Amino acid sequence: MRIDGASLSPQAWVGIVSACAIAGVLLLHPLTMVIYWFEFHPAHAASGTVANFVLERMVGVFQRRMVGMTGIFAALGVLLGLPAVVLTRAFTVRGDRIRSLELELNRGIPDLIAAGESEILEFKSSARWDRNTGKVSRAVEAAIVRTVAALMNHRGGSLLIGVSDNGEIVGIEEDLATLRRRDRDGFEAYLVGLLAHSLGAAVLRHVHVAFSRLEGKELCRVVVQRGRGPVYVMDGSTARYFVRTGNTSRELDAREAVLHTAGRQTEPES
Known part of the structure; x- marks a missing residue:
């Protein structure tokens, strides 16, 4: 601990x-x-x-x-x-974090989808496969990283991968097909590596990955706890700061980021 x-x-x-x-x-x-x-x-x-x-x-x-x-x-x-x-x-x-995690995990996938995207819930149809171009996309991966960082810099929440913006269940099968290990363990290893590379390995203790099947499709749920400190997305040598604003992840400029991180220190841990 x-x-x-x-x-x-x-x-x-x-x-x-x-x-x-x-x-x-x-x-x-x-x-x-x-x-x-x-x-x-x-x-x-x-x-x-x-x-x-x-x-x-x-x-x-x-x-x-x-x-x-x-x-x-x-x-x-x-x-x-x-x-x-x-x-x-x-x-x-630690106790507060465990209780918060238990409450989040107790929310079922159908209930989450029915509730729609919010400041603590985001849908992504895939983690790396661009359905428009039909190939692996770094932009799609970057969107996953930004969402996790934004949730961690806010109140935490869930990221559902395999669900489109309008709540349609599309699954992560196309993502799985691009991996060397085309199963849940392979997808989790890929996802953890992606987040560790862009956010730092230290933040992984706030990330919990779970899988489920719904309507015959494989879904990945990433439960994100509120970070203890500010979490930055490393874009080359540039550190970028994202937060949740409504149902979107927004990047803050330097001044906004300083004010936001200062304000987080006075907020109770959730």
Whole structure:
């Protein structure tokens, strides 16, 4: 599991560190004093003087002579509390992503097609075969890559390959015929390689490929989760940024991309 706090602002991290430091002083310090009392004052452990002892030591926290000790407890609070906060956040984000993925996968293919294209759903008749020219097309492949990147830079969603724009089921058989391995495994390997080449291998953990048959045709469903950070389409040496706008994938210029990525950091993970 990747521990990633990139979505938190610097101000949020300052607040977390400060809270851990305060907890170290207000929780670890009195606890240590109680242990100290019972360790070195066993004869008086049952009396009520332990509370007075702890209170006196806690008041001393704010005195100049205790600055060093206070700093030590604050540092201990950060060292112990910060990993716990980061792990808790990581598990929470992971749980949210799993629930989001389960909800998306529970939507059946017929229901998706009936709903039509939207900001979280795109239809593509093929992944590489151009039905107009009757040959493999890099433009068709590029459209697949752009759609996945746009979904990842937005809210996530599904890409159905083998379904035309008007919802007609056409299948991916023509795509399969162009591959060395003309089966589901071969198609998935091709698709994963295409996305890794253009988007980077790191984004593949947000992509899930599934297959189904409908009306005797083979369909591929690509479930895309929202990316943790901005995802760029590499076009040669140029990085291009796409997002979903309605039922289309739109490229943003440099200024729009900066504003969009900044805004994503303040949004909750879905």
